[in-house]
Amino acid sequence: MGIINVLDFSVANLIAAGEVVDRPASVIKELLENSIDAGADDITVEIKRGGITFMRVTDNGKGISKEDLPIAVKRHATSKIHNAGDLDSILTLGFRGEALAAIASVSKLRIMSKTADSEVGHILESEGGSVKGIIEAGCANGTTVIVENLFENVPARLKFLKKDVTEAMAVSAYVEKIALSRPDISIKLIIDGNMKFMTSGDSKLYNVIYVLFGRDFAKRLIPVDNRSDGVHVFGYVGAPDNIRANRNFQNFFINHRFIKSKTVSAALEQAYSAFIPSDKFPCAILNIDINPALVDVNVHPAKLEVKFSNEKLVFEAVYSTVRQALESKIQRPEFNINPKGDRISAADYMKRLNSFIPVSDGKREKTEQLEFAARTPIPEYRRPESTPVVSPMQNESAVPSGYRSPEPNFERAEYSAPVTPHKCDAAVHDEPKADVSSLTENEPPAPFEAPFVPSSQPVTRHEPEPKSAVSAPKSEIADGEPEYIVPEYRIIGEAFYSYVFVETGDSVLIIDKHAAHERIIFEQLKNNLKKKKVISQMLLVPIDVVMTDAEAVAISEYADELKQTGFEFEIYGNTVSITETPIELDSDGVVPMIQTIAGRLADGTGNVTVSRDIIYEKALFQASCKAAVKIGHIHDAEHLKWICERVLALDIIKFCPHGRPVAFELTKHDFERQFKRV
Ligand code: ADP
Ligand code: MG
Numbered sequence: 001m002g003i004i005n006v007l008d009f010s011v012a013n014l015i016a017a018g019e020v021v022d023r024p025a026s027v028i029k030e031l032l033e034n035s036i037d038a039g040a041d042d043i044t045v046e047i048k049r050g051g052i053t054f055m056r057v058t059d060n061g062k063g064i065s066k067e068d069l070p071i072a073v074k075r076h077a078t079s080k081i082h083n084a085g086d087l088d089s090i091l092t093l094g095f096r097g098e099a100l101a102a103i104a105s106v107s108k109l110r111i112m113s114k115t116a117d118s119e120v121g122h123i124l125e126s127e128g129g130s131v132k133g134i135i136e137a138g139c140a141n142g143t144t145v146i147v148e149n150l151f152e153n154v155p156a157r158l159k160f161l162k163k164d165v166t167e168a169m170a171v172s173a174y175v176e177k178i179a180l181s182r183p184d185i186s187i188k189l190i191i192d193g194n195m196k197f198m199t200s201g202d203s204k205l206y207n208v209i210y211v212l213f214g215r216d217f218a219k220r221l222i223p224v225d226n227r228s229d230g231v232h233v234f235g236y237v238g239a240p241d242n243i244r245a246n247r248n249f250q251n252f253f254i255n256h257r258f259i260k261s262k263t264v265s266a267a268l269e270q271a272y273s274a275f276i277p278s279d280k281f282p283c284a285i286l287n288i289d290i291n292p293a294l295v296d297v298n299v300h301p302a303k304l305e306v307k308f309s310n311e312k313l314v315f316e317a318v319y320s321t322v323r324q325a326l327e328s329k330i331q332r333p334e335f336n337i338n339p340k341g342d343r344i345s346a347a348d349y350m351k352r353l354n355s356f357i358p359v360s361d362g363k364r365e366k367t368e369q370l371e372f373a374a375r376t377p378i379p380e381y382r383r384p385e386s387t388p389v390v391s392p393m394q395n396e397s398a399v400p401s402g403y404r405s406p407e408p409n410f411e412r413a414e415y416s417a418p419v420t421p422h423k424c425d426a427a428v429h430d431e432p433k434a435d436v437s438s439l440t441e442n443e444p445p446a447p448f449e450a451p452f453v454p455s456s457q458p459v460t461r462h463e464p465e466p467k468s469a470v471s472a473p474k475s476e477i478a479d480g481e482p483e484y485i486v487p488e489y490r491i492i493g494e495a496f497y498s499y500v501f502v503e504t505g506d507s508v509l510i511i512d513k514h515a516a517h518e519r520i521i522f523e524q525l526k527n528n529l530k531k532k533k534v535i536s537q538m539l540l541v542p543i544d545v546v547m548t549d550a551e552a553v554a555i556s557e558y559a560d561e562l563k564q565t566g567f568e569f570e571i572y573g574n575t576v577s578i579t580e581t582p583i584e585l586d587s588d589g590v591v592p593m594i595q596t597i598a599g600r601l602a603d604g605t606g607n608v609t610v611s612r613d614i615i616y617e618k619a620l621f622q623a624s625c626k627a628a629v630k631i632g633h634i635h636d637a638e639h640l641k642w643i644c645e646r647v648l649a650l651d652i653i654k655f656c657p658h659g660r661p662v663a664f665e666l667t668k669h670d671f672e673r674q675f676k677r678v
Contacts, residue, residue: 020102023161024051024150025170027107030099031145032178035059036185037092040142041201045175046190050167052150052158060142063115069124070131072111075101093257105129106157107150113143128153172196176212177258180251180285183208205235209285217242217283224286224325231290231317237268238283240275240330240655249283254295254306256287263311264288267318270614274522274621275326276659284322288314319614330654486649494640498631502644508671511647511663513640515656517628520646522621523653524584528565536566536580543578545591547598552576554601555594561616567594589627596623625656 021027028045035043038061048054064072068079078097103109104126114121121139125132151158161167168191179187179199186201199208210218220242225234238249252264264286272282296307308314492501492508500511528534547555552574555562562569566582576598581590600619629635629643647653653662672678 020098021106022157023170024055024167025174027051027055027103027147027150028057028171029174029178030094030103031055031057031147032175033093034099034145035061035143036178036182037094038062038143041184042186044188044190045171047168047171048192050161050164051147051171052161052164052167053148055147055150056144058142058144060140063118063121063141063143064111064113065115065118066122066134069111069113069122069134073100073104073109073124073126073131101129103147106154107152108148110146110148111143112137112139112146114139114141116141168192177251179208179212180205181253181256181258181287205285205287209236221283222325222329224321226317226321226324228317228320229313230294231288231314233286233288233317233321235284235286237286237322237325240272240326240659240661242283243276243280244283245280247281250281251285253287255289255292257306259306261306261308261314263308263315264318267315268322270618271319271322271326272659273618274659275330275655278659280659286318286322288318290314327652486645489644489648491637491640491644496632497634500640500644502648504648506668508666509644509647509663510666511644512631512656512660513635513643514628514631515660515662516643516647516653518621518624518656519653519662520643520650521584521627522624523650525565525582525620525624526617528582529561534564534566535583536568537583537585538568538580539578542570543590545576545578545594545598547574547576547595548602549574550602551595551598555598558597558601558616558619562597565620585627592626593623596626 020030024047028047028051032043032045035057038059040059040061042060044056044058046054046056046058075098078094100109100111105128108128109126110123112121112123121137122134123137124134151161162170172189172191175187175189176197179185179197183199183205184201184203186199188198189196197211199211206218206221206223209221220239221236222239223236226232235253247265250265250268252259252261254261268282268284268286276282290308294309294313296309487504489502489504492503494500494513498513500513502509502511552571555569555576556571559569559571566580566584567578568580569576569578571577576594578590578594581587585593597619600622601615629639647663656662669678
């Protein structure tokens with residue numbers, strides 16, 4: 001005798017229900033989607049005990065007629081599609097016709113509904129999947145679905161539910177997503193009798209974000225809106241100071257449906273790669289509108305994951321939209337003396353001042369600094385005129401006309417500081433290269449001839465050559481470099497051999513010299529790629545760098561881009577023999593830079609969704625760090641001036657390629673507020 005049974009209808013339903021309904025949040029998801037598909041613009045969700053004992057969703061949608069009520073709770077009963085062809089152009093959230101049947105089979109369900117053309121409404125009652133009856137009821141247009149005692153008839157599933165609060169949180173998270181996906185619908189969430197939130201339904205996404213995540217989050221957002229190749233990307237992304245330790249704040253909606261997508265996440269994160277640290281994640285509320293025929297939403301029963309027929313198209317659209325917005329809209333970070341924004345009390349000020357006043361034994365470290373401050377004459381300060389001047393920055397030795405050296409000039413004042421350079425608490429720090437004690441007022445450090453005089457140090461195959469063996473750059477002036485507008489400024493000094501203080505207009509910029517230099521190199525090398533003619537410096541003795549197989553292959557694959565950046569090289573087996581380097585690079589930086597580029601390129605190749613431009617750019621900014629000046633090292637005034645001018649002139653230089661801020665801005669008003677003058 002055969003052993004295969006055709007399952008009882010109710011058992012089959014229970015099994016199917018498991019796919020759609022596994023916890024209260026998934027019930028709420030299905031009910032909310034039905035309300036939205038019914039055209040509602042006002043929806044209230046109410047749950048008790050995490051939804052396990054009670055869930056109610058009320059909408060003002062088109063309602064369900066008396067005839068349709070018993071059909072709605074049957075499996076594969078839907079009004080949303082009619083044939084297989086309709087699957088290609090789904091614009092509703094539901095289409096499987098499974099949800100109500102699934103929910104009905106695992107709970108006590110009541111559906112109260114009235115259509116506009118009916119005088120009265122009707123209530124359908126069902127328990128454990130069987131319809132108990134339909135009765136007439138007076139009610140408003142729309143539908144109310146009440147689900148009670150979820151999984152009472154499936155104790156095994158009940159066991160898997162988490163604590164009430166956890167289930168409530170999952171419900172809340174889902175309702176939030178729906179609210180974000182539809183700012184044109186007013187959505188109210190009530191948990192155990194308390195209103196959690198209510199959105200206005202005024203169609204403004206910003207207002208929904210404000211209601212859900214608060215003012216502080218909302219004000220640190222950048223709007224994005226761009227159409228390309230039939231893909232419309234719009235919404236908000238977090239400013240670089242609005243970042244998280246995980247991806248929980250990444251909300252993506254395809255055609256107003258909340259989805260999870262590795263492609264979209266990757267595109268977003270790539271776009272931020274030069275703006276935020278690599279171990280942090282950007283926030284986003286991003287809508288992607290695309291022809292439904294290009295998206296397959298049928299791949300996951302809970303419809304959270306989608307498949308794009310052209311992943312690359314979506315990747316590029318998201319990447320370029322977010323990247324453009326970041327590049328054009330970000331502001332220089334404000335320096336927040338008092339992060340909470342409230343005023344510091346006078347008592348607090350006293351505490352801080354006291355810590356600087358020498359104690360009687362005179363041993364406190366700060367004493368030295370105070371004495372120094374007392375000895376140092378305050379330089380006469382002439383306020384610069386406010387009109388910006390054009391400075392041809394190609395000529396490194398020319399002092400820009402906007403720059404006035406105060407008396408005594410800052411070079412000398414800066415290096416007469418009696419403090420010994422020390423390690424700083426930042427990502428890059430090394431022992432100072434020069435001994436400060438040898439620097440006296442009469443002997444300021446020899447200024448750099450030019451910021452990047454090549455002084456090659458051959459590695460591996462060749463004997464080290466003296467500096468003079470290296471040829472001079474082919475040209476000091478980079479080809480076709482634009483003229484930069486440098487606002488008037490005054491370098492006040494440098495703290496800890498790391499942070500340069502610059503006064504310009506009504507603000508003081510505090511510039512991290514390593515971060516700034518890193519960004520400058522990155523921008524220049526990137527710029528080389530766009531230029532037709534790149535000026536390189538030729539090395540008399542080639543530098544050989546031994547690599548792994550994969551790295552050498554990656555270098556040969558990206559040979560064109562590398563050569564356009566300013567490198568010239570030959571590859572012998574695993575050895576890359578460099579003969580020319582970009583003019584921007586100091587020789588010390590060449591080997592670590594090429595090694596980093598090779599490593600990064602080797603990691604990136606084989607990733608089909610990410611374009612080669614992006615892989616190369618990423619490799620370039622990782623590598624720029626290696627060639628930048630280090631904090632804690634002494635650099636002469638010319639060099640600092642060179643860095644400051646570029647930070648002031650190039651608007652893009654706000655974050656280093658690794659996403660750390662390059663400069664903080666403190667306005668005159670901030671000073672006045674801190675000193676209680678306003
Ligand atoms: P699906 O949403 O996939 O069509 P469901 O089982 O969720 O399947 O719903 C079955 C049908 O019941 C829907 O197609 C719709 O016609 C009707 N329906 C369900 N909820 C509502 C509602 N809130 N307002 C109006 N009609 C509804
Ligand atoms: Mg549905």
